[in-house]
Amino acid sequence: MxxxxxxxxxxxxxxxTETTLLDSWRQLWRWHGLTLDETRFFADHGGNISEARYAELAAAVGPAFDRTAGDTRRTAYRDELHRTLxxxxxxxxxxxxxxxxxxxxxxxxxxxxxxxxxxxxxxxxxxxxxxxxxxxxxxxxxxxxxxxxxxxxxxxxxxxxxxxxxxxxxxxxxxxxxxxxxxxxxxxxxxxxxxxxxxxxxxxxxxxxxxxxxxxxxxx
Structure with a gap:
């Protein structure tokens, strides 16, 4: 056929959108004075692993980490990248x-x-x-x-x-x-x-x- x-x-x-995803998480880590380990960033499946990424960042930042604020700021940053994508x-x-x-x-x-x-x-x-x-x-x-x-x-x-x-x-x-x-x-x-x-x-x-x-x- x-x-x-x-x-x-x-x-x-x-x-x-893979690059904008990486860029947004890289920027989120930078806002906390940290560097994202990009070697382990992309999963070998198509599922959403945002929870694991936030858990890793929370462990690195400590008690001061604000998940909601971080998610809002990262999403807005990525949305701006997508505006011309x-x-x-x-x-x-x-x-x-x-x-x-x-x-x-x-x-x-x-x-x-x-x-x-x-x-x-x-x-x-x-x-x-x-x-x-x-x-x-x-x-x-x-x-x-x-x-x-x-x-x-x-x-x-x-x-x-x-x-x-x-x-x-x-x-x-x-x-x-x-x-x-x-x-x-x-x-x-x-x-x-x-x-x-x-x-x-x-x-x-x-x-x-x-x-x-x-x-x-x-x-x-």
Missing amino acids: GIKALIFDFDGLLMD GLAPGIATWLAEAEDAGLRLAVASSSARIWLTTNLERTGDLPRFEVLAGGDEVAAPKPDPAVYLLALQRLGLQPSEALAFEDTPHGVTAATRAGLRCVAIPNAHTDPSRFPHATLLLPTATAAALPDVLTQINTW
């Missing part, structure tokens, strides 16, 4: 090429659905996507395949009829466990050598036109 739909991860793939390089061109080819578009993310709609509305890209599947709509985050299976269900397609795009190893695992072929575009914080299970590995979405990507995928 030919590819009828493209299913994109969101954070780090459609938009570089657009799609990742090459993605807008891919979406236009997909539309020209009559391909359906979907998002499958471990992030909450409201996060997806809010950011895609801000850039004006929400109408492009026929289906959104968020992490708050399934029982487990990536690498569990549940969110991809939900996206496929909403599209009414078989895994062979869609292609996934991911930026993390656990995202690729989720897609392949759902039976999808997957193009990996590692985000700036992930070692490209960790993607041997991807169908195709690209450095960025600017590295190849979407029709060329689809041609390569269809030869597998």
Whole structure:
């Protein structure tokens, strides 16, 4: 069967919200006169680990730590970064090429659905996507395949009829466990050598036109 739909991860793939996340936590630690250990920052799953991060900071700061104030200040800082954040390089061109080819578009993310709609509305890209599947709509985050299976269900397609795009190893695992072929575009914080299970590995979405990507995928 030919590819009828493209299913994109969101954070780090459609938009570089991974960097803004790191920047906001780095700044929060700086406000307390501390330095964030960035080597352990990103988890190997798509779940929210904010509680663990706040617990670590609270232990470093001591009794004076104000979680509520810190969260408010960090969120406001990140929101300001997002005010001008657009799609990742090459993605807008891919979406236009997909539309020209009559391909359906979907998002499958471990992030909450409201996060997806809010950011895609801000850039004006929400109408492009026929289906959104968020992490708050399934029982487990990536690498569990549940969110991809939900996206496929909403599209009414078989895994062979869609292609996934991911930026993390656990995202690729989720897609392949759902039976999808997957193009990996590692985000700036992930070692490209960790993607041997991807169908195709690209450095960025600017590295190849979407029709060329689809041609390569269809030869597998």
